[in-house]
Amino acid sequence: MSIHDLTATELIRRLESGDLSSVEVVQAFLKRIEQGDGRVRAFVRVEANRALSAAERIDQRRRGGESVGRLGGLPVAVKDVICTEGQATTCASKMLQRFTPPYDATVIRRLKQADAILIGKTNMDEFAMGGTTESSALATTCNPWDLARVPGGSSGGAAACLAAGMVPLSIGSDTGGSIRQPASFCGVNGLKPTYGRVSRFGLIAFASSLDQIGPLARNAEDLALLLEVLAGHDPSDSTSANVPVPEYSRLVSQPLDGLTLGVVREHFGEGLDxxxxxxxxxxxxxxxxxxxxxxxxxxxxxxYAIATYYIIACCEASSNLARYDGVHYGYRTDETAMLADLAAEQRALTSRGDSPLLDDLDSPLVRMYRQTRSEGFGAEVKRRIMLGTYALSHGYYDAYYVKALKVRRLIRNDFDAAFREVDLIAGPVAPTPAYRLGEKTEDPLAMYLGDLYTVSANLAGICALSVPCGLNGQGMPIGLQLQGPLLDEQRLLRAARMYQTVTDWHTRRPEGF
Amino acid sequence: MSLTRQQIVKVSLLARLRLQDDELDRMTHQLDQVVSYMDLLAEVDTEDAEPMAHAVEQTNVFAEDHVLPSLDRESALSNAPKRDEQCYRVPAVLGD
Amino acid sequence: MSDPSYEIVIGLEVHVQLQTATKLFCRCSTRFGAPPNTQTCPVCIGLPGSLPVMNRQAFELALKTAVALNCEIPAFTKWDRKQYYYPDLPKGYQISQFDLPMSQHGYLEISDAKGAFAPKRVGILRAHLEEDAGKSMHDELAGKADSRIDLNRTGTPLLEIVSQPDMRSPEEARAYLTELKLLLTYLGVSDCNMQEGSLRVDANINLHVATPQGTVATPIVEVKNMNSFRAVERAMAFEATRQFDVWNDTRISLGAPGGHKTTRGWDEQAQVTRPQRQKEESSDYRYFPDPDLAPVIVTDQQLDAVRASLGELPAALRDRLQTERGIDAYDADVIVNQGRAFVDYFSELADIGGDAKRASNWMQQDVLRVLNERDLTIELFPISPASLAELLKTVQRGELDTSRARDVFNVMAESGDSAAQAMQRLGIQAVHRDELRDLCRELLDANPNVVADVQSGKEKAIGALIGQAKRRNPNANPNQVRQLCLELIRQQGSAQE
Incomplete structure (x- = not known):
């Protein structure tokens, strides 16, 4: 077996035993990226030199008998929505193309403490808004199983690089299915932890009450390993859960006795492939x-989950993205041209004597804001900002936003009732396997409806994961979703691992990679 | 509820976006579709439901009042699209 | 009120900077006066990915103030985002409180010691905790119309205290502000320095005009840019007159077409208010609960602990000084208004010196004069209460007249000497009563004409002897000389009969 075929757990075993050096491992994966990423375009940036020198340092420490962290010397890919100090963090947006955070996200600090090697940043839908990674302003990522198809999204790059064997572990973020759906489209494993389990500090916000960082990996054991590193209380995040983190990597191999799985009647209706x-x-x-x-x-x-989710997510997004106004960081429109245009408009209106329009004319500052934001954001981001602004505006707040918060409570109550009857809920991740690039870009509502099975977990705050459970007639992967009660990730992981001891869907690899 | 182009124009100012004519048409059409779909929620009886703004209920999360180092000015200003040695710069703020 | 045909209605919005070491949602220092953009971090710059965490001390100071303002404290409170675009507001929203503020329905009692208005309760609508914005500086150099943004102040904790429209005159508005500032100072929650912006005032003012059809309200005007309490008082007086003139011209009432709320700024130089441009789209802040912050639950036990920690507040202290020390309302007011340390000094002085009225007079006239002249606070006043008490006792025993005592006081204040040392330095010795009696006897013997005058009822004639006594012994207390002489003359008279 070559290095890139090994699981993270196995690679760590070999790194620890000295069978492999970190430099060898990093070189092997860099080579895979070099060979495959021209076709897949999962990465927006690969930090080859940085990764190699970090690997050398880890190897030196190991040789010197020093202890190294849990992920000592193992490469990890990070979705470009997570801040990395001194390294560009773009959210796949023109708005942040030249943004370099002066700080590390808490998960990055934890990865560094675990001596993981940050090998590069992965592509995504712009500001994590989308389900195909096509809204990225930087590149279009393809599904390694069929390059004409989408990898899913928004963590499309994170799932695709893993499926193509370019990394053993990958970090994504999930606001309404953005880890689970691309994991299912790309035939890998992905976990959305309970809200608050992993710190959001340094995760560029899409919808703050729904966003959660989580691991993507080759199997349940690897998910457990990576989650153990990522999870834990963070005093810098007021919504972080102040509870102990179980030893997932040890617990994962214990099967569950007398497991009861709930199957949601409503999930097997119209629209499911x-x-x-x-x-x-x-x-x-x-x-x-x-x-x-x-x-x-x-x-x-x-x-009601989709309607509820899109109202809440867009309201929060419209607020979270207000900060991109061209003043303190990020993109700003060409000011000279903008001011010249504005002056020309003013002259035209003055000569026409159109004083009402003249009164409505933007001030230079307001025009700078509007022009900057219109040029810096892509279509999907603008749609969601508009939707959220509308739903929070005077006269609509109660009908949309407050109503959605109330339905959210009912959705949560449904889960609470369900988990009194069953241990976990099992079902599909997405209604269909990966579709063709460009197929849904002009029909936002159709794309939103594809999130039917995943958004509820984010609304309720519960944990959920996706594991590969089959291939369709065209050879595209299909995912199984397991959802668990708050903070019960260990049960999810153990159930997934049970399944993987008797099935081999998680070991399948796309042809050509 | 159905959305009019005029509403979209108003919201675009609130959101500090500037949409060209064709964008406005497309936006009106697409958002109208989405908003019509959202009207589905009207049928839900939410009489006794407490609004849920947070995914997980937490209360009284505080930090102690101890000073930690700030960013040095150069790092703070390093991402600014326009600046001088000390400050961010923007087109003049009118009034006030 | 100058014109009885209308009543002035004023409500005040006060923003107070709470005295914390760090900002409301990050741990950057709140120190005033640092070079621009040197006290910022990812959180207060609003960098992508950063998250706020509430400062415990800020919440506790706010709670303390709210309790002292007799507010109801709801068990549950939360923070909301108030959304608008401004370059000194880096997140595009201000974290504030909207529908569930941390306190509401309180009051503050105001009065005027000289009786300019009857004592009253000014209602507090609400007091809530929010973050401050940064500073925009406008330097319009030739052709350069940029604004410069400094984010040092961004995120500093503010308590916004909104009064009910309960004030009926500019004097009441000023009294409310003075009393509020005093309370905040007693609580130690803010330094209330208006020059440094730690206390800011906006006013809402309109008139209730008596007309044959009944009372009519004029449009409400919000007045900004008032940089002192005196400015508030003057701006309110100006506005009342201006609004009455406008009413007489236009007859536009509140809510009628053209009768919407407007904003004006106080021009200190010209002593007038001027219309201000409204912020664009300011009407739709799209408040919603901040998903990044946890709500706060306040328990009854916590409130009891806060109440116990308040200490004695100005109103109670004024009452106590009157009943326990026997000084009048005006004196109690002056002393209490100087702050808690001043009251402590006074109490110690009265305890040791034993004469509260005399202590009060000296504090108000002499101590305050020195503090003002030297721009000192009472904490830095060079004379200890014990030393001053020693001096006052000398006066009380009649060993020193007030004007000599004032000379001694000045030396003490200058040098830090004790009373005895200062008297020695001035060559003053307290004259013993027996010694003085001998002196008086000699003078009377030498001036039989004066004795005769006094005996015939012209007591004023003693004046001639006081001058002579002073020349013979500069330390002779004139009052004492007068009393002793009269006593001796009376004794002579009765002896002759």
Whole structure:
């Protein structure tokens, strides 16, 4: 087996035993990136030199008998929505193309403390808004299983680089399915932790009450390993959970006795692709063969999840993205041209004697804001800002925003009731496998509806993961979603690992990679 | 509720966006579709539901009042699109 | 009120900077006067990815103030984002409180010791905790119309205290501000320095005009840019007159077409208010709960602890000084208004010296004069209460007249000497009563005409002897000389009968 085929857990074992050096591992993956990323374009930036010198330092420390961290010498890819000190962090937006944070996100600090090697930053939908990675202003990422198809999103680069064997571990963020859906589209594993389990400090916000950083990996064991490094209380994040972190990497191999899986009646209706449905049903039969009970349950408000999610997410986004105004950092429009245009408009209106329009004419500052934001943001980001601004504006706040917060409570109550009956909820991640590039870009509503199964976990704050559970007739991966109660990631991971001891979907690799 | 072009124009100023004519048309059409879909929520009985603004309820999270080092000025200003030695610069703020 | 045909209605919005070491949501220093942009971090610059964490001390100071303002403290409070674009507001929103403020429905009692208005309660609508914005500086050099932005102040904790429109005159508005500042100073929650912007005042003012059809309210005007309490008083007086003139011209009432709220700025130089341009789209702040911050729950036990920590507040202290020390309301007011340390000094002085009235007079006239002349606070006043008490006792025993005592006081204040040392330095010795009696007897013997005058009822004639006594012994106390002489003459008279 070559280096890039090994799991992170196995690589660490070999690094620790001295069978492999970190430099060898990093070189092997850099080579994979060099060979494959021209086609996939998962990375927006690869830090080859930095990674190699970090690997050398780790090797030296190991040779010198020093102890190294949990991920000592292992390369990790980071979604470009997470701040890295002294290294550009763009959110795949023109707005932040020249932004270099003067600080590290808490998860980056934790990765560095664990002696992980940050090998590069991965592509994503602009500001994590989208499900295909096509809204990136920097590049279009392709699905390694079929380069004509989307890798999913918004953590498309994070999932694609893992699927193509360019890294053993990857970090994404999930606001409404942005880890789980690309993981399922690319045939890898992805976990959205409970809200608050992983610090958001340094994660560039899309929707603050929904965003969560999480791991993507080759199997459940690797997810457990990476989550153990990422998770933990952070006093810099007021929403961080101040509770101990279980030893996921040790617990993951313990099977669950008497597991009860809930299957949501409402998830198997209209719009669910028949092959996806069949793969999920088959996965449930596997669980039954392992002694689990499968129980039919209802989440009565699940049909409202998409509307609820998009209102809340867009309201928060419209506020979170207000800071990109061209004043303190990021893109600013060409001021000279802007001022000249404004002066010309003023002259034209004056000569026409159009005083009402003249009164409405932007001041130079307001024009700078508007021009900067219109040029710096892409279409999808602008749509969501507009939607959120509208929903929070005077006269609509109660009908949309407050209403959505109330339905969110009902959705959460549904989950609370369900978890009194079952241990975990199992179902599809997305209604279909990966679709063709460009297929949904002009129909935002259709794209939003694709998030049907994933957004509820973010609304309720619970944890959820995606594991590969099949390939469709065209050879595209299908994912199984498991959702668990608040802070019960260990149960999710153990259930996923149980499944992977008797199936091999997670070991499949795309042809050509 | 259905969205008019005029509303979109108003919201675009609130959001500090400047949309060209064709963008305004497209935006009106797309947002109208989305907003119509969101009206689905009207049918939900939310009488007894407490609004849920946070995913996980937490209260009383504080930091102690001890000074930590600030960024040096150069780092603070390093990302500014326009600046001088001491400050960020913007087109003149009118009034006030 | 000058014109009885209308009533002035004033409500005040006061922003107070709380005295914390660090900002409300990050741990940057709040020190005033640092070079621009040297006290900022990712959080207060609003850099992508940064998150706020609430300063415990800021919340506690705010809570203390709210309790002292007799506010109701709801068990649950949260923070909201107030959204608008301004270059000194780097996140595009200010973290503030909207529908569930940390306190509401309180009051502050105001009065005027000289009786300019009847004592009253000014209602407090709400007091809430929010972050400050940065500073925009406008230097319009030739052709260069840029503004420069300094974010040092961004995120400094502010308590916004909104009064009810309960004040009926510019004097009441000023009294409210003075009393509020005093309270905040007693609580130690703010330095209230208006020059450094730690206390800022905006006023809402309109008139209730009596008309044959009943009372009519004029449009509300918000007045800004008032940089002292005196400015507030003058601006309110100016506005009242101006609004009445406008009313007489236009008859536009509140809410009528053209009767919406407007904003004006106080021009200190010209002593007038001028219309201000409104911020664009300021009407739609799109408040919503900040998802990055946790709400705060305040328990009854916590409130009890806050109440216990308040100490004695100005109003209670004024009452106590009157009842316990027997000084009048005006004196108690002057002393209490100087701050807690001044009251402590006074109490110690009265305790040791034993005469509260005399202590009060000396504090108000002499101590305050020196403090003002030298721009000192009482903490740095060179004479200890014990030393001053020693001096006052000498006066009380009649061993020193007030004018000599003042000379001694000045030396003490200058040198830090004790009373005895200062008297020695001035060559003053307290004259013993027996010694003085002998002197008086000699003088009477030498001036039988004066004795005769006094005996015939012209007591004033004694004056001639006081001058002579002073020449013979500069330390002779004139009052004592007068009393002794009269006593001796009376004794002579009765002896002759």
């Amino acid at each position: 028949s092959q996806v449905q069949e793969a999920v049903r088959e996965a449930l039969r596997v669980y039954e063969s392992l002694g689990a009970t499968v129980k039919d349950i209802s989440l009565p408000h699940s049909r």
